[in-house]
Amino acid sequence: MSAGARARAALIATVALVGGLAGGCRCSKETLAPVVFEDASDREPIDPNSVLAPPWEPPKVAQLDNGAVLHWLREADNPAFHVRVLLPTSVDADKLSAATTAAVLEAIELRLRARVRRIPDATLDLRSRPGRVEIAVHGRDADADALLAALAATLADAGNAKLLAVAQGKVLARHREGGPSALAAAGLASELLDHPLVHEYASKQDLVALGKKGLEKGWSLLTDPRDAVVLVHSGRDPEDESMTEAVARLGARWKAPIGFGSGKAAVTARLRTEPPKRRRDTFLLTEQQGASLRVYAGKPERGNRAVVMLGRLIPTATIEERTLARISQRLLQEELDVRLLVAGPVSLLAIKVRVSPTDPVRSLERIIERMQLFIATPQPRDRIDQAANVWLGARMVEASLSGEDWTSLWSESIDLAGQDREIFVALARDAEAMLALEPEQVQEYMATWFNPQAGEPGWVWVAAGVDDNFRTKLGVALDLVEDD
Incomplete structure (x- = not known):
């Protein structure tokens, strides 16, 4: 292909x-x-x-x-x-x-x-x-x-x-x-x-x-x-x-x-559309403000596991916000399957979970517990610096392998810029900000935006590969919304 x-x-x-x-x-x-x-x-x-x-x-x-x-x-x-x-x-x-x-x-x-x-x-x-x-x-x-x-x-x-x-x-x-x-x-x-x-x-x-x-x-x-x-x-x-x-x-x-x-x-x-106007006030697996789980029926994946994607939108209007979001995702990615799509003033965070057919609700609880434990543990400076250097090094290596194609890097710089006037310096400022982060900044940021049960609300989740077995067991603890 x-x-x-x-x-x-x-x-x-x-x-x-x-x-x-x-x-x-x-x-x-x-x-x-x-x-x-x-x-x-x-x-x-x-x-x-x-x-x-x-x-x-x-x-x-x-x-x-x-x-x-x-x-x-x-x-x-x-x-x-x-x-x-x-x-x-x-x-x-x-x-x-x-x-x-x-x-x-x-x-x-x-x-x-x-x-x-x-x-x-x-x-x-x-x-x-x-x-x-x-x-x-x-x-x-x-x-x-x-x-x-x-x-x-x-x-x-x-x-x-x-x-x-x-x-x-x-x-x-x-x-x-x-x-x-x-x-x-x-x-x-x-x-x-x-x-x-x-x-x-x-x-x-x-x-x-x-x-x-x-x-x-x-x-x-x-x-x-x-x-x-x-x-x-x-x-x-x-x-x-x-x-x-x-x-x-x-x-x-x-x-x-x-x-x-x-x-x-x-x-x-x-290149951008306006952010969604609807404001969400939901968390995951909480007694109050708990988000419903949208369900897409179908055959489970290998191992008879359904897939749940949980995530949220994160405001990233400034270079500092974008840098904190990227380094936080990079750190958490060492523990979980975490993706972050950065596009100027709003970024999308997604975490993938393959849930057990025996106790799917417990699978989701464990993922949230792992996220909370990670957030509560201060990350040492050398780990943050290492994550930043790996990220930045990969960007420059990719550019080198693609024949020093500046249009690819300029395209990435557009995503890092809030306005056109920032595009030219966005890559450098992103790197400088990432290398200057303090561990306390990262921990505070993750507690605000990466905790599905506290901090800022706005969490949602979606399940696919859901058969009757999963639907029954998930429905015990969650409000399910069937896809039309």
Whole structure:
């Protein structure tokens, strides 16, 4: 299975302005308007010798004729070229299903991979981050115009009805229904983010039900350039004549659906939706304010075990909050299966539990007891420092293995930033804050946000792979809510 196919499989189981009508420039080749890049001089400087972030300079920023926002990171004498398109999925969560997203990405890969193969040493990667999917093309800087042309052509023609239908068939042919773990994870995200389950999880039935209109609407929603962000890492100056024309062509060929407006100016605003307005006041397994358990019926996992995902949303509006959330998750991960999805001002915490068929309630009690014991035990400074260094080291190693692709790191930096002005320094500040944490800070933070029976309320849980045996035993101690 290709890397792109694996990325889509993961998605199934489970971002000076042009105003007016943004329908894409209809200029001819001879009259394409050049893109005027801004210097982003309002961004704060960074020490180029820092090992905590790449030695990059602020990007040049522009908005294309179709509404897409471009961040161009230049590295002098860099022989490689990377372009990454960030397409948000969360902004239209009520309209965009996981099945539609999978089919659209398949169509993009079918068309774009064929074009990329014709360019020497070029590769294509598809991946997902919280609330968005990313299409990345890598190659030689000498082929930058050809790589951008391949991307522009694909975003212009891969949305035709015939190709979308072929893509739907290919996704359906290799589809394997996700197990309880995938369904529980999707259910938890759906519950916490107030998204429909079909936005987080694609069943075979969802894929079969996709019709021509649904596929075309999904293409328009997912690939609307007025919501998109384009990142480039290159040795070339974007104001070089060949690059200016290539970028302008991207803005002309990749057209926005008919409508008014050119999209939000800030990339952090483009890639994120508003946090859920519903405030939860629930804990887990408490006599008062106890959360109900949403149940998805089905066969248990191996060992005849059901899966429960418990979690919450955590406010992470500041660098300190994001750093504390990440290091707390990293420490607790040494004991339990803990995940944290960081996306600016709100992050999602999830803990996976495989519960015993003999006494599932006791399985849940033990997990909560282990969490509380861990929180009550002060973590020594050397353990916190070790966790921080492992986290930061892994980030830089990943960047090195991916060919020093700054667009990947810039994408991560967007997730760490509260506002656009913070993106440039977010990686370095995140590292500095993580290395400066005091053990008392971490313990106090975990007591507030990582204790399912005390601290701040807002805990929920979801169970999948629940048969009649589990339903009966869980129902003795918990209020069960059956999935519709």
